[in-house]
Amino acid sequence: MTSMRTTALVLAVLAGLLLLNVVVPQEATTPAEVYAELASRNALSHFFLETLELGRLSRSPIFLSALALFFLNLACVLSDRARTTWLRLSAHPPTVAQLGTLAEGPQAVSFPLPEGMEPARATAVLEALGYRAVRPGPGCVWGVKNRLALLGFPLFHLSFFVLCAGGVAIYYTRHAVATVATEGQAFSSIEGQVSRHSPLGEPRPERIRLIRVDPKLEGGRPIQLGAVLQLEEPGAGPPQTAWINRPAEWGGLSVLVERAGLAPVFRLQDGRGFIVQRFSVVAMFNSEGRPSGVRLDQDEIDVAVQPVEVGPDFPMREQLATFAVKVRVERKRELLFDGQLRPGQVVRVGEHFLALEEVRYWVFLRLIQERGGALLIAGFLLAVLGITFRMVWHRREVGVVFDERGMTLCGRTEYFPLRFREELKTIGELLLSRGAKEPGAAA
Numbered sequence: 001m002t003s004m005r006t007t008a009l010v011l012a013v014l015a016g017l018l019l020l021n022v023v024v025p026q027e028a029t030t031p032a033e034v035y036a037e038l039a040s041r042n043a044l045s046h047f048f049l050e051t052l053e054l055g056r057l058s059r060s061p062i063f064l065s066a067l068a069l070f071f072l073n074l075a076c077v078l079s080d081r082a083r084t085t086w087l088r089l090s091a092h093p094p095t096v097a098q099l100g101t102l103a104e105g106p107q108a109v110s111f112p113l114p115e116g117m118e119p120a121r122a123t124a125v126l127e128a129l130g131y132r133a134v135r136p137g138p139g140c141v142w143g144v145k146n147r148l149a150l151l152g153f154p155l156f157h158l159s160f161f162v163l164c165a166g167g168v169a170i171y172y173t174r175h176a177v178a179t180v181a182t183e184g185q186a187f188s189s190i191e192g193q194v195s196r197h198s199p200l201g202e203p204r205p206e207r208i209r210l211i212r213v214d215p216k217l218e219g220g221r222p223i224q225l226g227a228v229l230q231l232e233e234p235g236a237g238p239p240q241t242a243w244i245n246r247p248a249e250w251g252g253l254s255v256l257v258e259r260a261g262l263a264p265v266f267r268l269q270d271g272r273g274f275i276v277q278r279f280s281v282v283a284m285f286n287s288e289g290r291p292s293g294v295r296l297d298q299d300e301i302d303v304a305v306q307p308v309e310v311g312p313d314f315p316m317r318e319q320l321a322t323f324a325v326k327v328r329v330e331r332k333r334e335l336l337f338d339g340q341l342r343p344g345q346v347v348r349v350g351e352h353f354l355a356l357e358e359v360r361y362w363v364f365l366r367l368i369q370e371r372g373g374a375l376l377i378a379g380f381l382l383a384v385l386g387i388t389f390r391m392v393w394h395r396r397e398v399g400v401v402f403d404e405r406g407m408t409l410c411g412r413t414e415y416f417p418l419r420f421r422e423e424l425k426t427i428g429e430l431l432l433s434r435g436a437k438e439p440g441a442a443a
Contacts, residue, residue, distance in 0.1 A: 096137040156386025162379035169372025213361035220312030263362040
């Protein structure tokens with residue numbers, strides 16, 4: 001389980017399965033009727049899509065087994081490397097004999113011994129260059145730079161477990177709802193058309209009020225849509241604006257606005273002028289392609305408003321006070337009124353009067369409540385930190401050995417051996433230079 005071959009095999013299997021996620025039609029991204037037709041086309045397609053569940057790859061037993069094997073392999077590798085990493089972090093210097101062996105290696109660089117050269121001078125130069133220098137013996141100096149870079153390996157591999165925890169948390173807590181709200185209306189975060197139920201049950205409901213809708217058009221074309229929302233909870237803070245490409249967020253709750261329309265506000269009055277009912281109509285097309293409406297139960301009166309699509313004819317906020325909407329009023333299929341009304345106008349509908357008070361906007365909102373996003377961010381940052389430790393601030397160890405033949409610089413590095421040999425030459429030249437007598441000059 002700790003061999004490189006096992007790791008390579010597991011990664012190859014995962015890569016192949018993730019490729020199938022693109023090649024094989026997935027239930028989540030394919031229309032239901034199309035997916036059902038593909039799954040029942042023949043025995044082979046049914047076997048792959050339904051039996052092996054490759055059409056639902058994220059829940060397929062094959063994919064979950066490969067993922068479990070990946071994390072088992074990762075845990076075994078981390079456990080196997082833990083003791084070695086800890087011992088190397090302790091920065092125990094090599095013995096004099098080990099230094100002598102390194103000094104005879106191919107990467108060692110030799111210089112003639114300058115007059116007056118002492119180990120203390122080499123110690124000062126290495127410390128000025130950022131090395132942690134010690135004296136293993138009377139005629140040698142050993143320095144370590146970026147000692148903690150070894151932590152990059154466990155940090156990077158631990159990040160996968162953090163990312164996995166974040167993904168699992170999101171999967172089990174994600175609850176998605178779509179709802180329509182008009183300006184001034186308060187609504188619950190869990191009421192509406194549920195597109196995904198959280199496996200752990202419904203989250204805690206939040207009360208939100210839609211304060212204002214801000215559509216933006218240029219030349220009759222929509223370029224942006226925003227909705228100002230206020231979370232009705234003590235200490236919730238100021239209102240936030242949800243945009244099409246940037247949601248409003250309160251902890252694990254995010255609200256995204258998708259489209260908008262008109263929502264005229266009416267009042268129904270009796271013959272004496274008393275208000276019987278005050279209501280708004282969300283002007284949109286229903287599933288049958290007809291304008292949606294509101295039924296007033298008192299007299300079975302149906303009020304429908306012709307929708308206005310966002311485009312050249314869609315009114316901006318400054319036009320709402322005078323914008324005419326097309327209204328159709330029926331009672332038991334008897335036409336009472338069919339025409340245009342502007343804010344402030346009143347028409348007679350049977351024994352009642354219908355007044356258009358104002359025209360507001362409505363918006364279609366998508367509300368998602370989930371936990372685990374912070375873990376995903378933490379896992380990503382942990383991975384970046386681990387890679388940076390390993391690749392940018394990689395560990396380097398330098399030894400300076402003095403003997404009757406001269407001065408020899410040797411060492412070890414994890415990466416870039418050719419460049420490290422050039423670094424050894426540079427350190428040797430600093431030691432030989434007059435300026436190296438002062439540590440500050442060496443730096």
